[in-house]
Amino acid sequence: MTTNIRGICAVVALALGSVGPVAAGQGPAARAAKDLRTLHDRVPPGAAHLDEAVDNGDLPVATLEELAGRTPIVIVGRVFETRTRLTADKRQLGTEVAVRVQARMKGPVAPGELIYLRVPGGKHRFVDGRTVNQFVPGFRSMQAGGMYVLFLRPIPGAAPAVGRGRASGGKAPRPDRATYELAAGPQGVFAVEGPGAYVVPSAPNLMHPLTARYANVTVTDFLTEVSRSIPR
Amino acid sequence: MKRIGILIALIALVVWLGSSRHVVQASALAAARPALAGQAGETSPYYVCEGRMCAEQSGCGVSQCGSDQDCGACDPYQRDECIYGRQWDWDDWSCTCSPPQCDPAGEQECAAQWGTWDSSNCYCDNPCNPRQAQILTSWQTDPYFIDCIDCGVGLFETSGGETWVQYCQDGRLWDDWESSYQNYYQDWSWNCFNWWWCWWLE
Numbered sequence: 001m002t003t004n005i006r007g008i009c010a011v012v013a014l015a016l017g018s019v020g021p022v023a024a025g026q027g028p029a030a031r032a033a034k035d036l037r038t039l040h041d042r043v044p045p046g047a048a049h050l051d052e053a054v055d056n057g058d059l060p061v062a063t064l065e066e067l068a069g070r071t072p073i074v075i076v077g078r079v080f081e082t083r084t085r086l087t088a089d090k091r092q093l094g095t096e097v098a099v100r101v102q103a104r105m106k107g108p109v110a111p112g113e114l115i116y117l118r119v120p121g122g123k124h125r126f127v128d129g130r131t132v133n134q135f136v137p138g139f140r141s142m143q144a145g146g147m148y149v150l151f152l153r154p155i156p157g158a159a160p161a162v163g164r165g166r167a168s169g170g171k172a173p174r175p176d177r178a179t180y181e182l183a184a185g186p187q188g189v190f191a192v193e194g195p196g197a198y199v200v201p202s203a204p205n206l207m208h209p210l211t212a213r214y215a216n217v218t219v220t221d222f223l224t225e226v227s228r229s230i231p232r
Numbered sequence: 233m234k235r236i237g238i239l240i241a242l243i244a245l246v247v248w249l250g251s252s253r254h255v256v257q258a259s260a261l262a263a264a265r266p267a268l269a270g271q272a273g274e275t276s277p278y279y280v281c282e283g284r285m286c287a288e289q290s291g292c293g294v295s296q297c298g299s300d301q302d303c304g305a306c307d308p309y310q311r312d313e314c315i316y317g318r319q320w321d322w323d324d325w326s327c328t329c330s331p332p333q334c335d336p337a338g339e340q341e342c343a344a345q346w347g348t349w350d351s352s353n354c355y356c357d358n359p360c361n362p363r364q365a366q367i368l369t370s371w372q373t374d375p376y377f378i379d380c381i382d383c384g385v386g387l388f389e390t391s392g393g394e395t396w397v398q399y400c401q402d403g404r405l406w407d408d409w410e411s412s413y414q415n416y417y418q419d420w421s422w423n424c425f426n427w428w429w430c431w432w433l434e
Contacts, residue, residue: 076322080343085407101321104322112351114343224308227300227305227324228284228285230283
């Protein structure tokens with residue numbers, strides 16, 4: 001009898017286990033953040049793929065002045081490469097983005113510099129074939145070759161990339177090159193698109209004040225406003 | 233004689249009064265002149281520099297600027313031409329447009345190999361062109377019987393994992409990680425061929 005009750009419990013537990021990750025993938029990001037399982041283990045048993053929303057916890061900003069005021073570095077840059085990797089605790093994905101600084105609007109970066117920034121989420125394929133797509137709702141992933149106006153801040157504790165992670169004798173692990181992150185999450189990413197060079201904000205939804213204000217504004221007007229909003 | 237004296241005194245008073253009124257008028261005009269000049273330069277609204285922005289102020293005042301460029305802001309069209317026209321590098325702090333110091337293709341290649349680009353000497357530090365990932369070690373546990381789920385059918389668990397490594401083309405280690413899995417499956421089990429599952433629950 002005891003054996004059978006244990007058996008039933010095991011089956012129920014398995015059934016619940018198969019439901020859990022699906023719920024985590026479709027539910028609020030906070031649920032995923034509290035989930036202590038590795039990302040691999042959050043892929044539902046029997047399923048090959050997990051879509052999971054992540055919440056970066058960014059404070060909302062309403063105006064460009066507010067955004068620029070909170071941001072130590074503002075650049076116009078072209079994305080050269082993107083690569084997604086698991087975080088050290090293997091619970092999240094982060095995408096490292098290599099950006100060439102085309103124009104410095106604010107902060108201690110030099111035009112022509114190659115910088116690396118980390119944005120949350122990405123797509124990953126595990127060795128057993130399971131795939132995961134972690135995404136910040138509304139945030140369009142940055143594409144190689146694309147031009148962006150970016151509001152950045154240094155990652156706390158990240159050392160300058162130069163000379164870091166130098167491999168010697170085949171022993172050093174892969175260096176994490178990202179030294180910058182988005183200062184206000186997707187709110188601080190504006191793609192420059194189209195032949196007329198229009199701005200496409202990445203703020204989470206169409207009702208966001210920055211999206212409403214700057215969607216399809218020409219980059220000339222947008223950069224003029226960015227420049228004006230940066231205190232001197 | 234006394235009357236002559238009074239007359240002279242009166243004439244002197246009149247002359248003095250006349251001359252002092254002139255002085256008063258002159259000083260009044262002199263005082264009025266700068267005021268008139270100030271009013272000539274004032275507008276409403278007027279514009280002053282706030283940072284590098286020419287900002288409108290309400291009320292009367294003398295304008296300091298007519299555009300942002302008067303306050304040191306960059307010409308937006310020069311900026312556009314630099315960034316999107318010539319594809320050169322722009323510094324909005326100094327409003328300067330300069331050609332790339334290094335070959336942009338080299339920088340692109342450095343980024344592709346995930347190196348660290350030093351733009352002061354156009355050098356790509358620590359690039360890595362990773363090879364295919366390979367399994368270093370793998371392991372798997374023997375099936376673990378969990379419990380019965382039907383007559384003669386048991387629930388089993390196996391778990392396993394791999395250690396993966398990825399090297400650069402030059403032999404350096406680029407990355408290493410572990411993966412693990414747990415599988416559950418049903419299988420025949422004599423343990424479950426008993427009276428409870430096969431006869432009582434029937």
